[in-house]
Amino acid sequence: MKFLRDQIDKIKPTFSEGGKLSFLHSTFDAFETFLFVPNHTTQNGAHIRDGIDLKRTMFTVIVAMLPALLFGLWNVGHQQSLALTGTDGSLWDNFFVGLIQTLPIIIVSYGVGLGIEMGFAQFRGHPVNEGFLVTGMLIPLCMPPDVPLWMVGLATAFSVVIGKEVFGGTGMNLLNPALTARMFLYIGYPSSMSGDSVWTFLPEGSETVDGYSGATNLGELASATAEGKPWSDDLLSASIMDSFWGNIQGSIGETSVVACLIGAAILIASGIGSWKIMLSTVLGGLFMGWVFNISGADGAYMDMPAYYHLIIGGFMFGAIFMTTDPVSAAQTERGKWIYGFLIGVLTVLIRVFNPGYPEGIMMAILLMNVFAPLIDYYVVQSNIKTRLNRVKV
Amino acid sequence: MGKNVKIKRGMDIPLEGKPSTHIHAISTSTTFALKPTDFKGLVPKLRIKQGEEVSVGDCLFTDKKNDKICFTSPVSGEIAEIVRGDRRAITAVKILADSSDYKYKEFDTKGYSSKSADDIKSILLESGLWPFITQRPYGVIADTDVSPKSIHVSGFDSSPLAADLGVSLRGQEASIEVGFEILNKLCEGGVHLNLHAKKDNTIYQNIKGVKVSYFEGPHPSGLVGVQINNIDPINKGDIVWTIKPQHVAFIGKLFSTGKLDLEQNIVIAGSEVNEPAYYTTRIGASVDSLMKDNYKSDNVRVISGNVLTGKKIEKDGYLGFFDNQITVIPEGDHYEMLGWLFPSYARPTLSSTLPLSKFLKKSFSVNTNPHGEPRAYVVTGQYEKVLPMDIMPQQLIKAVMAKDLELMENLGIYEVIEEDVALCEFVCTSKINVQQVLSEGLELMAEES
Numbered sequence: 049m050k051f052l053r054d055q056i057d058k059i060k061p062t063f064s065e066g067g068k069l070s071f072l073h074s075t076f077d078a079f080e081t082f083l084f085v086p087n088h089t090t091q092n093g094a095h096i097r098d099g100i101d102l103k104r105t106m107f108t109v110i111v112a113m114l115p116a117l118l119f120g121l122w123n124v125g126h127q128q129s130l131a132l133t134g135t136d137g138s139l140w141d142n143f144f145v146g147l148i149q150t151l152p153i154i155i156v157s158y159g160v161g162l163g164i165e166m167g168f169a170q171f172r173g174h175p176v177n178e179g180f181l182v183t184g185m186l187i188p189l190c191m192p193p194d195v196p197l198w199m200v201g202l203a204t205a206f207s208v209v210i211g212k213e214v215f216g217g218t219g220m221n222l223l224n225p226a227l228t229a230r231m232f233l234y235i236g237y238p239s240s241m242s243g244d245s246v247w248t249f250l251p252e253g254s255e256t257v258d259g260y261s262g263a264t265n266l267g268e269l270a271s272a273t274a275e276g277k278p279w280s281d282d283l284l285s286a287s288i289m290d291s292f293w294g295n296i297q298g299s300i301g302e303t304s305v306v307a308c309l310i311g312a313a314i315l316i317a318s319g320i321g322s323w324k325i326m327l328s329t330v331l332g333g334l335f336m337g338w339v340f341n342i343s344g345a346d347g348a349y350m351d352m353p354a355y356y357h358l359i360i361g362g363f364m365f366g367a368i369f370m371t372t373d374p375v376s377a378a379q380t381e382r383g384k385w386i387y388g389f390l391i392g393v394l395t396v397l398i399r400v401f402n403p404g405y406p407e408g409i410m411m412a413i414l415l416m417n418v419f420a421p422l423i424d425y426y427v428v429q430s431n432i433k434t435r436l437n438r439v440k441v
Numbered sequence: 442m443g444k445n446v447k448i449k450r451g452m453d454i455p456l457e458g459k460p461s462t463h464i465h466a467i468s469t470s471t472t473f474a475l476k477p478t479d480f481k482g483l484v485p486k487l488r489i490k491q492g493e494e495v496s497v498g499d500c501l502f503t504d505k506k507n508d509k510i511c512f513t514s515p516v517s518g519e520i521a522e523i524v525r526g527d528r529r530a531i532t533a534v535k536i537l538a539d540s541s542d543y544k545y546k547e548f549d550t551k552g553y554s555s556k557s558a559d560d561i562k563s564i565l566l567e568s569g570l571w572p573f574i575t576q577r578p579y580g581v582i583a584d585t586d587v588s589p590k591s592i593h594v595s596g597f598d599s600s601p602l603a604a605d606l607g608v609s610l611r612g613q614e615a616s617i618e619v620g621f622e623i624l625n626k627l628c629e630g631g632v633h634l635n636l637h638a639k640k641d642n643t644i645y646q647n648i649k650g651v652k653v654s655y656f657e658g659p660h661p662s663g664l665v666g667v668q669i670n671n672i673d674p675i676n677k678g679d680i681v682w683t684i685k686p687q688h689v690a691f692i693g694k695l696f697s698t699g700k701l702d703l704e705q706n707i708v709i710a711g712s713e714v715n716e717p718a719y720y721t722t723r724i725g726a727s728v729d730s731l732m733k734d735n736y737k738s739d740n741v742r743v744i745s746g747n748v749l750t751g752k753k754i755e756k757d758g759y760l761g762f763f764d765n766q767i768t769v770i771p772e773g774d775h776y777e778m779l780g781w782l783f784p785s786y787a788r789p790t791l792s793s794t795l796p797l798s799k800f801l802k803k804s805f806s807v808n809t810n811p812h813g814e815p816r817a818y819v820v821t822g823q824y825e826k827v828l829p830m831d832i833m834p835q836q837l838i839k840a841v842m843a844k845d846l847e848l849m850e851n852l853g854i855y856e857v858i859e860e861d862v863a864l865c866e867f868v869c870t871s872k873i874n875v876q877q878v879l880s881e882g883l884e885l886m887a888e889e890s
Contacts, residue, residue, distance in 0.1 A: 049778045081814055085780035089773050089809040093859075093876040094866045095748045096454070096770070099788035099795045101813020103781040105820060105870055108794050177816055219817030219871075318794045322822060379821040379835065424836075431833050432851040439676045 056080055074169040078176035105320055106178040112314035112321070113185050113301070113369060119294055120301040121146035124193045127248040127297050134257040149193055149249045150300055156197050158184040160204040168213045177218035179225075179375070180208070186226035186369060189301025190362070190410075193249035195233070195240060203229035223417045224376045227410055234410070242406065243267070247297035261285060264297055265360040266399065266406035272348040274403050279351035284360070291359045302365035305358075312368045321372040324381065325388040329367040332392020333357050340400060349400040357396050366409035367392070376417040380427040387423055391416045445638065446671045448658030450829040451864065454601045454789045455804040456748065457712040458769075462608050464706055464719040470730030471540075473516050473723065474524075474533045474759035475501055479752075480572060481581050482884065485512070485531050493520045498546035498568055498701035501534050509585055513569025515703040515724045517544040533759065536725075545700040553619075553696045558588075558626050565623075565692065568701050572762070573688035577666070577681045579887045580858030589682045591673055592628045594621075596636040596645055596686055599663030600747040602710040602717075604765050606686055607641045609706035609719055614644050616693030621648045623692050628682070635668040644686075661829065666861040670830040675856045687765055707760070711748075711769040712806035713737045726760050731767060742809050744768040749863035750876070773810025781813060788812060791826065791868045816871040824875075827864035832857060834865050838875055841882030846889055849882055858883065 062069050063076035080086075082103070090097060125142030129135065137145070161184045162176075169176040187204055211228035212221040234241045244262040263285045272283045281288070286296035294304020302308070315321025337354025357363060371377060371391055378387035391412045398408030405411055477485040485502035488511075489495060495514045504510040516538040524533040548568050553561070565571045566585065574583040574592075583589070597606055610617065624632045631652055636642050638655040645653075654672050656662045665683045675681050687705055694702045703724040710717040715735050722731060728743060744751035745761040748768050752761055760767065777785055784795065787802040798805075824834035832853050840848040859876040866875035 052778070053776055083778060085777040085810070085812060086814060087774045087776045088811060088814075089742070090811050091753075093874045094863050095742060095744055095751065095753070095768075095809050096789070096807045096867065097811040097813075097872060098792065098868045098870075099784055099790040099798055099812050100792040100868075100870050101781055101872065102816045102819060102870055103813065104792075104794055107782060175814060175816070177819075179819060217817065219819050319792060320794065320820075374821045375819055377821075380833065381822060381825060384822075428833060428836055428852070431831070434831070435676070435851070435853055438674060439678075 053084065056083070071170060074174065074176050075166045078166065078169075081175075102178045106181045108318050108320045109182045109315065109369075110185055112311040112318075113182075113189065115307040115310040116189060116301040116304065116365065116369075117185070119304045119307040120189060121150055123295060123303055124149055124249055124300060126295060127193075128250060131248050131250060131256045131260045131262075132254055134260075145249075146193075150188060152197055153188040153191060153195065153200050153300070154185070156200045157187040157204050160201045161187075161208050164205060164208045164213070168217065172217070174217065179218040182373075183207070183225045183229075187229050189369075190226060190230050190299050190365070191233075192241060192246040192298075193300050194246045199233055199237060199240060203232045206232045219375055221375055222421075223414055224370055224373045226373075227370055227414050227417075230410060231414060247299075262297060264406070265291060269348055269352070269360070270399070270403040270406045273350075273400065276346070277348050278346065279348045283348055288356060288359055299362065299365075302362040305364045308364040308368050312364075315368065315372065321368070322374070322377070322384055324384040325371050325377055326367055328385045328388030329371050329392040329395075330358060332389035332394075333363060333367075333396050334392070335389075336393045336396035340396070347400075357399070361399070361407050361409065363395060363409050366395070366413055370409070370413050371416075376420065378420040378423045378427075380424050382430075383420070383423040383427045386427075387416055387420055390419070443633065443635075443652045443654030444672050445655045446657075446668075448656060448662035448667065448671075448829045450825070451659040451661050451827050452791055452868075453599070453659045454748075454807075454867070455802075456601050456710075456770075456789075457804045457806045458710050458714050458717045459602060459804075460604070460708045460710045460717045460719060462605070462719070464608070464721060465716075466721050467731065469538065470722065470726040471538060472521060472535055472727050472759075473514075473518075473538055473725040474535045474727070475512055475515070475725050476533045476759065476762065477502065477512070477531050478533075479762040481579075481880075482887070483582070487523065487531065487534075489520050489534075491520050491523055494518070495520060495536065496544040496546045497703075498548065500567075500569070501536075502531070504582070507585060509563075509566045510571055510582060511567055511569050512572060513546075513701060515701075548695060548699050548701070550696045550699045554622065556626075561623055561626050564695070568695055570688070570692050570695060570701070573684055573691065575683045575858075577669070577675055577683065577858065578855030579883045581887065583682050584680070587680050589628050589630060589680045590675075591630040592624050592632045592682045592684065593665050593669050593673070594624075594632065594634050594651075594684055594686055594689060595663055595665040595668055596634055596642065597640055597663045599637075599660040600749060600766075601660070602708065602766070602768055603663075603747055604706070604708040604719065605640075607644055609708065609765065610644050610687060610690060613690045613693075614647060616690040616697065617644060617686060618647045618649075618693065619697050620689035620691070620693030621651055623696055624684070624689065625650050633668075633673060635665070635672070637663070658829070661827075661861065661864055664861055666857055667829055670832070670856055674831070677850065677855065679855075685763070685765075688763075705765055707731075707765045707767065709735065709767045709769070711744075711767075713741045713769040713771055722760070724760065724762060728754060728756055728758050728760065728767065731760070732756070732769075736769065738771065740772045740774070741769050742772050744770070748807070749867060750860045771806065771808040773808030775810070777810070784812075791823075792870075811872050813870075813872050815873060818871055818873070820870040823868055823870060824862075824865040827868055828862065830856065830861065834862060834875075837882075838862075838865075838873070838878055841878050841885075844885065846885065849886060854879075854882055854886055 125145030129137035207229035394412035395408040484505040500511040521537040
């Protein structure tokens with residue numbers, strides 16, 4: 049430790065003001081503070097401070113995403129094996145195939161994103177913010193396994209520059225950066241982000257076994273509803289139990305409800321993720337599903353049990369990892385309930401009424417991101433009104 | 442009758458170096474100092490010259506904006522030095538104290554119970570006790586020309602390692618009683634005494650004519666601002682005064698004897714103190730005389746006050762005007778390898794991401810390392826957990842940062858002062874200096890009003 053510290057102190061002047069590489073100051077600072085908590089002391093205000101900082105906060109979120117990531121790695125291989133041979137490969141084979149396919153996506157996402165963040169930090173004279181450590185992991189998790197790397201890079205760059213930095217950087221952005229990246233690809237390159245052929249990674253020129261279908265639950269349900277078929281469990285391309293465990297086709301990290309729930313447990317136990325938002329999102333989804341159930345309208349989606357909505361598609365992944373981004377979510381405690389609930393409601397509404405967008409949660413979250421400041425505004429106004437009313441009484 | 446309030450939000454920070462209840466008498470300090478910097482926004486006007494002899498209660502300087510407000514000498518002796526800082530601003534007036542038998546200035550307090558509010562006010566102003574009365578909004582010395590809506594006294598201190606007033610004020614019951622009688626004369630709206638529901642309140646048992654409310658719960662339940670917000674909130678345009686019980690005792694002593702006596706029992710505590718306990722001294726005493734060889738180690742932070750709101754002072758510094766506590770903790774000027782990931786020692790925290798610290802450790806030797814670098818606001822909902830007031834702290838702090846005066850006022854900036862948000866600053870993940878930001882906001886508001 050002493051040796052490492054000495055080495056850093058030796059090269060530090062090169063990166064400090066007036067040094068040869070001072071244009072890399074922010075980047076150096078990011079690495080230095082990663083390795084060593086600085087020897088600063090409090091100079092004004094409270095003399096002692098809590099042990100938590102943004103690095104630990106963001107790291108906790110990454111830990112919470114690990115179950116989804118690990119499961120995703122296995123599942124990418126598992127799905128490929130099923131598609132190519134009709135049988136399951138060994139645990140390690142599946143994992144290896146998934147790693148080979150997914151690791152480059154993760155590397156591109158982090159490389160491009162952190163590179164741009166460091167550039168902006170240097171340009172603005174700010175320290176590098178840790179927020180992207182989470183975004184950089186969320187982006188791969190919500191991508192289809194078959195996505196081309198250049199698309200990942202482009203989408204990441206778009207989300208960091210347009211989604212975040214133009215608003216003033218971390219803490220100022222309106223939209224969830226990871227979803228901004230996904231939305232960018234969804235609109236710009238729909239054929240790579242939706243349909244029946246992207247959810248399993250198949251090597252070029254490979255042939256699938258007979259009976260293989262790349263369709264997902266959401267896609268099947270959307271077309272069944274459009275065709276006016278009545279609801280039955282058979283409409284699902286993957287059973288509800290498989291959807292719950294997650295050994296189905298889908299984006300890399302979002303298929304397993306179980307893995308997401310483990311993440312939720314970590315986020316809630318550590319106090320990092322807002323349980324209010326998660327719970328209200330789930331309640332919103334259930335509520336809207338229930339409304340359709342009792343509405344009397346016919347159609348596959350209308351009669352599907354409400355709780356199925358929570359299990360199919362990316363609902364849980366979104367509700368746990370995407371809605372809880374504290375910057376783009378509502379920031380007032382009461383606002384969080386409203387924000388989450390409306391996301392749940394909108395997700396189901398979009399799924400049912402808009403077959404063009406089979407997965408509603410991405411749209412719902414981004415839409416509510418835009419409305420979150422408005423929700424907060426009214427919550428704040430109500431606090432102001434109570435204060436004013438005190439005078440009158 | 443008053444109210445019973447259970448404070449739920451907040452946190453006690455258990456620190457090592459709790460004071461024993463023993464009260465040590467210590468040899469008197471040879472030098473004392475009165476620091477104009479202890480008072481927010483004060484520009485002092487000197488009334489004495491270097492070398493001049495003063496008695497206890499003689500005016501050293503007045504407030505340039507209101508020269509009725511005197512700041513008087515806690516001891517008799519010779520003016521040793523007038524210390525000046527940047528742009529020749531006076532930062533301290535040092536007095537070389539007489540070695541024995543102080544000379545006292547006499548104040549005409551006989552028959553105080555029949556004196557008018559104005560007479561009482563002028564005695565308080567002349568004796569230098571007036572500045573102990575703090576005014577909200579803005580947390581400044583009370584305006585001499587207004588009558589407040591109410592006066593609030595918090596009967597207990599819930600801050601980390603704070604003095605148990607039941608110990609430090611024992612034996613001063615009579616003075617406290619007189620002090621409250623005086624306060625009652627100053628304020629038609631009534632005096633509130635806010636006590637801890639579970640603590641020994643015998644020192645307050647004879648007090649008459651006040652509204653007593655009871656509080657319990659973690660810090661900041663003892664902060665007067667929190668108490669006011671819960672039982673008698675400040676509205677726009679209201680003026681409320683606050684004063685601490687030990688200062689009420691000073692007032693009582695002055696009116697019952699006609700002499701200013703600023704002797705008090707203070708707490709010296711913290712993990713770097715050999716013998717954390719109560720010590721008898723006076724306002725403005727030198728840290729030298731108080732600490733002597735009571736330090737456990739060399740690289741320490743000496744704080745006049747508590748770790749959340751106190752002021753950093755040097756080892757050759759002086760006890761602050763309002764403080765009855767000196768806290769000594771280790772400095773944190775060392776690197777910690779991957780400290781954010783694998784903390785190498787336990788540290789107090791509100792966050793469950795440090796479960797070993799949060800749930801297992803009973804008390805902490807805490808240092809001054811902030812455990813992280815300042816960042817933009819990311820985390821939300823954190824301040825609310827430690828601010829038991831009907832205030833939206835994060836929105837308020839953001840309004841101050843944006844210098845949005847109207848929003849600041851709407852969000853109730855006139856209800857809070859720096860100490861109320863000290864815990865918010867402690868828990869802040871983004872390491873924002875919340876107290877300083879709020880202070881700038883209060884200053885801005887005071888200028889505009």
